[in-house]
Amino acid sequence: MIYDSSVYVHIPFCERKCGYCSFYSAPSDEKTRTAYAKALCRSIETYRTMHLECPSVYFGGGTPTVMENESLISVLSKIKNVFELDDDTEITIEANPKTVDIRKLTELREAGFNRISFGVQSLIDEELAALGRIHTAEDALAAVNDALKAGFDNISCDMMIGIPKQSTGSMLYTADRLSELPISHISAYMLSVESGTPFYEMGVDTDDDVQANMYLDLCERLAENGFEHYEISNFARDGRVSKHNTRYWKREYYLGFGASAHSFFDHERRSCDDDTQQYIMRQTQQDTVNEVFPDELEEYIMLGLRLSEGILFNGLRMYGASEETVSEIRKKAEELAGYGLCRVTEKNISLTDSGFLGSNAVIGEFLNLC
Numbered sequence: 064m065i066y067d068s069s070v071y072v073h074i075p076f077c078e079r080k081c082g083y084c085s086f087y088s089a090p091s092d093e094k095t096r097t098a099y100a101k102a103l104c105r106s107i108e109t110y111r112t113m114h115l116e117c118p119s120v121y122f123g124g125g126t127p128t129v130m131e132n133e134s135l136i137s138v139l140s141k142i143k144n145v146f147e148l149d150d151d152t153e154i155t156i157e158a159n160p161k162t163v164d165i166r167k168l169t170e171l172r173e174a175g176f177n178r179i180s181f182g183v184q185s186l187i188d189e190e191l192a193a194l195g196r197i198h199t200a201e202d203a204l205a206a207v208n209d210a211l212k213a214g215f216d217n218i219s220c221d222m223m224i225g226i227p228k229q230s231t232g233s234m235l236y237t238a239d240r241l242s243e244l245p246i247s248h249i250s251a252y253m254l255s256v257e258s259g260t261p262f263y264e265m266g267v268d269t270d271d272d273v274q275a276n277m278y279l280d281l282c283e284r285l286a287e288n289g290f291e292h293y294e295i296s297n298f299a300r301d302g303r304v305s306k307h308n309t310r311y312w313k314r315e316y317y318l319g320f321g322a323s324a325h326s327f328f329d330h331e332r333r334s335c336d337d338d339t340q341q342y343i344m345r346q347t348q349q350d351t352v353n354e355v356f357p358d359e360l361e362e363y364i365m366l367g368l369r370l371s372e373g374i375l376f377n378g379l380r381m382y383g384a385s386e387e388t389v390s391e392i393r394k395k396a397e398e399l400a401g402y403g404l405c406r407v408t409e410k411n412i413s414l415t416d417s418g419f420l421g422s423n424a425v426i427g428e429f430l431n432l433c
């Protein structure tokens with residue numbers, strides 16, 4: 064019996080494509096956005112009879128705030144109507160600073176959104192221009208200020224490591240300025256140049272060693288500024304971690320609605336096609352099942368080691384690891400701890416900041432033993 068699931072809503076619209084972006088999103092017109100919101104509502108409606116409790120809702124994109132409030136609020140109302148939300152349900156919306164004003168933010172807050180995540184990326188205008196962002200540093204600061212005035216007290220900002228023309232000093236300047244704001248959360252992502260993006264076509268290069276050093280400097284600075292490093296790319300103050308994203312890392316169920324949205328529900332990992340027009344045309348969402356009963360032990364290691372709390376030896380046993388495998392994993396962890404990549408206690412294994420940096424390789428070492 065399934066009794067709860069988070070909800071993710073993908074809004075595949077942006078004002079303009081940023082040079083580095085590989086997410087599914089594109090410019091749109093109002094008619095398309097309205098029709099898309101209606102299609103989302105039809106698909107959400109199909110879960111009514113399940114009476115699922117919903118601990119978190121996340122509107123991501125794309126840029127959800129490109130969509131008119133009427134449409135955003137109609138989708139949130141449908142979710143509230145179909146799922147069982149309570150006062151503790153975290154309801155996040157991602158926003159681009161250039162696409163909000165005090166009126167828009169106030170209406171969203173009044174409609175029930177209680178967490179907002181701004182794509183700030185940098186507080187240096189030259190770096191924002193290099194990324195192809197549509198906003199300036201001043202826009203970002205004004206947006207955070209407007210969100211506070213609108214009543215949001217749980218605000219996250221994204222920043223980026225390894226932007227063309229960025230130095231360690233300028234990255235730390237952005238981190239410090241963000242830390243001075245009354246925000247609760249920072250996500251920091253390394254720029255990666257994916258094929259098919261304008262940056263890839265332009266031959267923009269990233270330097271792994273430089274990015275690695277910048278990441279370590281940023282982790283140190285954010286810790287000094289009072290942020291707990293709770294996941295590879297995420298830092299929270301006052302314990303205000305992203306409840307929604309934490310559910311992904313803990314393998315809890317979430318239903319994704321919209322073109323290109325992913326779900327993990329009823330032991331299935333599923334995804335919806337990257338096709339907005341098709342999504343609008345269909346009566347309800349049709350997902351492709353990518354995996355049934357995914358390997359629990361493998362996922363527990365892969366996702367659990369992203370979190371600073373790490374994985375428990377008892378958790379390995381619970382997901383089917385034999386005593387021999389547990390002991391081999393412990394031995395490997397002790398070996399990697401000697402290189403400063405992880406910490407091992409009686410009960411658990413967790414990665415250090417250096418371990419997070421090489422997490423793919425480190426996690427691969429453990430998976431090889433399963």
Ligand code: SF4
Pocket residue numbers: 076077078079080081084085086088124125126159182
């Ligand atoms: S605003 Fe975000 S989703 Fe939209 S193009 Fe830029 S990076 Fe991609």
